[in-house]
Amino acid sequence: xxxxERLYELWMLYCNKKDPDYLKLWLDSFVSSYEQFxxxxxxxxxxxxxxxxxGISLLPDNILQVLRLQLLQCVQKMSDGLEEQQxxxxxxxxxxxxxxxxxLANVEEIGMCSYINHVITMTTLYIxxxxxxxxxxxxxxxxxxxxxVRHALAFCESLYDPYxxxxxxxxxxxxxxxxxxx
Numbered sequence: 101x102x103x104x105e106r107l108y109e110l111w112m113l114y115c116n117k118k119d120p121d122y123l124k125l126w127l128d129s130f131v132s133s134y135e136q137f138x139x140x141x142x143x144x145x146x147x148x149x150x151x152x153x154x155g156i157s158l159l160p161d162n163i164l165q166v167l168r169l170q171l172l173q174c175v176q177k178m179s180d181g182l183e184e185q186q187x188x189x190x191x192x193x194x195x196x197x198x199x200x201x202x203x204l205a206n207v208e209e210i211g212m213c214s215y216i217n218h219v220i221t222m223t224t225l226y227i228x229x230x231x232x233x234x235x236x237x238x239x240x241x242x243x244x245x246x247x248x249v250r251h252a253l254a255f256c257e258s259l260y261d262p263y264x265x266x267x268x269x270x271x272x273x274x275x276x277x278x279x280x281x282x
Contacts, residue, residue: 107133111160120189123166127192130199137202138195140254145271146264153203156210164213167193171218178225187244194219194251201258211259223252 107129114122131138134153139146156164174190197215200206226245257264 111163115160120170123170124189124192127189127196131192131195134199134202137199138251138254140198140250142250142253142267146267149202153199153206155203156200156206164209167196168213168215168218171215175218175221178222184244187248190222191244191248191251194248194255198251198255198258201255201262204262207259207262216256216259219252219255223249 107126110122110126110129113119114126136147136149136151137153170189171193174186174193177186197210197219201210226249230245230249257267261267
């Protein structure tokens with residue numbers, strides 16, 4: 101797990117230099133620290149992790165505003181086609197939001213913001229790109245797009261079904277009375 105000091109150092113470098121590379125490094129370190137919370141394999145039962153990702157109050161003060169701007173820029177650049185670096189950034193952003201939403205205390209705040217609108221817009225554009233590909237192009241570069249779409253679905257799940265009741269029901273697992281009441 102990346103140390104809090106390393107995350108703090110990267111955030112300070114980003115704030116002081118306004119270099120987006122430092123923001124990407126911060127996001128990458130954060131996501132790799134909490135990767136066990138992503139759980140985007142819809143073919144199996146969701147895993148329960150005893151640990152909890154950090155609450156929003158433990159993150160840098162203006163992180164949500166910065167990331168909203170980054171996500172909006174990715175959406176705006178999509179009409180021209182995202183370059184590989186922008187695709188990687190948009191995937192990191194979605195992973196970040198999934199991790200945050202695995203802490204149930206964060207779901208309401210993330211859900212009230214425009215993140216889901218931007219992610220759905222990007223997902224729709226990616227799916228349109230996938231549908232319009234020719235056979236040659238289809239084989240070449242669809243993996244990053246499919247990965248983004250899979251993570252976007254996990255983000256929707258983390259917002260709208262944070263207890264993952266649907267996934268458990270589809271797998272045939274019976275839910276207890278406490279989960280049914282949620």
